[in-house]
Amino acid sequence: MPHTYEYPRPALAVDCAVLGFDEGDLKVLLIKRGLEPFKGKWALPGGFVRLDESLDVAARRELAEETGLTHVFLEQLYTFGEVKRDPRGRTVSVAYFALVKLGEQQVQAATDAQAAQWFSAEQAPALAFDHARILETALGRLRNKVRYVPIGFELLPRKFTLTQLQHLYEAILGRALDKRNFRKKALALGVLEATKEQEQDVAHRAARLYRFDEETYAKLVKKGFNFEL
Amino acid sequence: MPHTYEYPRPALAVDCAVLGFDEGDLKVLLIKRGLEPFKGKWALPGGFVRLDESLDVAARRELAEETGLTHVFLEQLYTFGEVKRDPRGRTVSVAYFALVKLGEQQVQAATDAQAAQWFSAEQAPALAFDHARILETALGRLRNKVRYVPIGFELLPRKFTLTQLQHLYEAILGRALDKRNFRKKALALGVLEATKEQEQDVAHRAARLYRFDEETYAKLVKKGFNFEL
DNA sequence: CCATAATAGTGTAGTAGAAACACTAAGGAG
DNA sequence: CTCCTTAGTGTTTCTACTACACTATTATGG
Structure with a gap:
C-alpha cells in the first residue's frame, strides 16, 4: 500500500x-x-x-x-x-x-x-x-x-564497594548522604550480594566488594517491590 | 545552509x-x-x-x-x-x-x-x-x-468533592483507598481550597465542593515540595 | 615495630508518616 | 417521621526515616 x-x-x-x-x-x-x-x-x-x-x-x-x-x-x-x-x-x-x-x-x-x-x-x-x-x-x-529504580548499578563496575555506591548516589542527587543509613537501606533492598573479595591496592582498611544481583532483582520486580534508595 | x-x-x-x-x-x-x-x-x-x-x-x-x-x-x-x-x-x-x-x-x-x-x-x-x-x-x-504530581485535577471539573477525587485516584491506581486517610492526606497537601458551595441535586447529604489552588501549588513547587497522594 | 593516617564497618533512640479502623451528621425520598 | 444514602471526622499502632559517634583494619613512614 x-x-x-x-x-x-x-x-x-x-x-x-x-x-x-x-x-x-x-x-x-x-x-x-x-x-x-x-x-x-x-x-x-x-x-x-x-x-x-x-x-x-x-x-x-x-x-x-x-x-x-x-x-x-x-x-x-x-x-x-x-x-x-x-x-x-x-x-x-x-x-x-x-x-x-x-x-x-x-x-x-x-x-x-x-x-x-x-x-x-x-x-x-x-x-x-x-x-x-x-x-x-x-x-x-x-x-x-535513580530514586525509584536501582539504575545506579549501570554506572558502576560489576563489583563495587558500598562507599563507591554511596558516592555515586551523592553525585547524582547532589547532596551528602548519611553513611549508616545509606548502607542499611541499600542492603535492605535485597539486591546486593556480598562477594568474598575485597578492594585491592588501597592504603587503608580494604572494603568488601558487592555485586548487583539481577536475578533477585527481577524476581522482586515481579512481586511489585519498589526500590527507593 | x-x-x-x-x-x-x-x-x-x-x-x-x-x-x-x-x-x-x-x-x-x-x-x-x-x-x-x-x-x-x-x-x-x-x-x-x-x-x-x-x-x-x-x-x-x-x-x-x-x-x-x-x-x-x-x-x-x-x-x-x-x-x-x-x-x-x-x-x-x-x-x-x-x-x-x-x-x-x-x-x-x-x-x-x-x-x-x-x-x-x-x-x-x-x-x-x-x-x-x-x-x-x-x-x-x-x-x-499521579503518585508524585497532583495531576488528577486535570481530569475533574473545576469544583469537585473529595469523594470524586478519591474515586478518581482509585480508578487510576486500581485499588480501594481508605476514606479517612485519603482525605487527611489530600487536605494536608495544602493545594485544595474549600469553596462555600455544595454538591447539588443529590438524594443524600450534600458534599462540600473544593477547588485546586494553582497559585499555592506553584509556590509550593518552587519550594521543592513533592506531592505524593 | 610502633605510631599515625585513612577508610571500613556497625546500632540505637527519637520522630514523623502510613495504615487500620467505626461511628455520627445531614439531607432527600417515600 | 422513618429510612436510605453519602458526608465527615480521630486515635492507636506500626513502620520507616533521621540523627548521631565510636571501634576495626590495613598500609605507610619514622
Whole structure:
C-alpha cells in the first residue's frame, strides 16, 4: 500500500546522552564534530535514522559508529522537535539516554567524529544544536529515576564497594548522604550480594566488594517491590 | 545552509492518547478512521507533522481538527518507531498524553475522522496500528505520574468533592483507598481550597465542593515540595 | 615495630508518616 | 417521621526515616 501522504517530511535523527561515573562525579561522552554545521564543536553522538531500522537500533548503531561503545544501558529519553533546532533545515531528534560502566570499554572516535571524550556532566563545554537542553533532560531523568529504580548499578563496575555506591548516589542527587543509613537501606533492598573479595591496592582498611544481583532483582520486580534508595 | 543528508526519510506523525474520567472510570477518546488503512477502525486521534510546526503544536492541531478539543493538558509521552508499525510505509509517531476535564467540552468528529467517541480506557475496542500499545503506555504514565504530581485535577471539573477525587485516584491506581486517610492526606497537601458551595441535586447529604489552588501549588513547587497522594 | 593516617564497618533512640479502623451528621425520598 | 444514602471526622499502632559517634583494619613512614 503506497503512502497517501505526500507533504515534505522533517529529517529524523537520534542523539545519545551517554553518562558515566568516575572520580566522584558524573561524566558525559561528547564527540567533536567533523562536519558542518558546528564543525569542531562538541556534541552528543548521534545521526540520522535509516528506513530499515527502528529508533532503538538507530541509536545503538550511531553510538557504536561514533564512539565504539556497545552493550550499554539505553532507553528513549524525549523527542525534540522545535522548528529551528537545526540550521540545515527541519530536523526532529529522538534523544536517548545511555549509562555506561566507565573503565570497562574504551571510547574511540570514528566516522564523522574527530574525537570522543568524557567531560564532567555538570560543567560540559558549549554544545552544538540544542544538545545542552538534551543533556539537562538526561540528567533530570537520571536524578528522578535513580530514586525509584536501582539504575545506579549501570554506572558502576560489576563489583563495587558500598562507599563507591554511596558516592555515586551523592553525585547524582547532589547532596551528602548519611553513611549508616545509606548502607542499611541499600542492603535492605535485597539486591546486593556480598562477594568474598575485597578492594585491592588501597592504603587503608580494604572494603568488601558487592555485586548487583539481577536475578533477585527481577524476581522482586515481579512481586511489585519498589526500590527507593 | 542546505541539508547535506539526502537519504529517504520516515514519515513523522503525532498521536494523542486523550484520557478523561467519568462515572467512576477512566475513558479514552477514539476516532473512527475515515480513510485507509484501517478505515472504519477505532484509533487515537493524530496525523502528520508539518515542516513549519513543532511537535507540540502538531499534536494540538491534530487534536483540535479531529475532535474539536482545545486547551487540554498535553505532554509528550513516547516516540514509537518500529519499522513495520504502519502498513503504508515507514512512519514514526511521537505519541502525546492528554488529560481533559470531561463535561466541559463536547467532542465532535471532523476532517478525516468519521466519529469521535469516549470508551472505557481499560476495555477499549481493538485499535488501528500499534495504538493499543500507545494507550497502554499512556495509562502507565498516568498511574506513575499521579503518585508524585497532583495531576488528577486535570481530569475533574473545576469544583469537585473529595469523594470524586478519591474515586478518581482509585480508578487510576486500581485499588480501594481508605476514606479517612485519603482525605487527611489530600487536605494536608495544602493545594485544595474549600469553596462555600455544595454538591447539588443529590438524594443524600450534600458534599462540600473544593477547588485546586494553582497559585499555592506553584509556590509550593518552587519550594521543592513533592506531592505524593 | 610502633605510631599515625585513612577508610571500613556497625546500632540505637527519637520522630514523623502510613495504615487500620467505626461511628455520627445531614439531607432527600417515600 | 422513618429510612436510605453519602458526608465527615480521630486515635492507636506500626513502620520507616533521621540523627548521631565510636571501634576495626590495613598500609605507610619514622
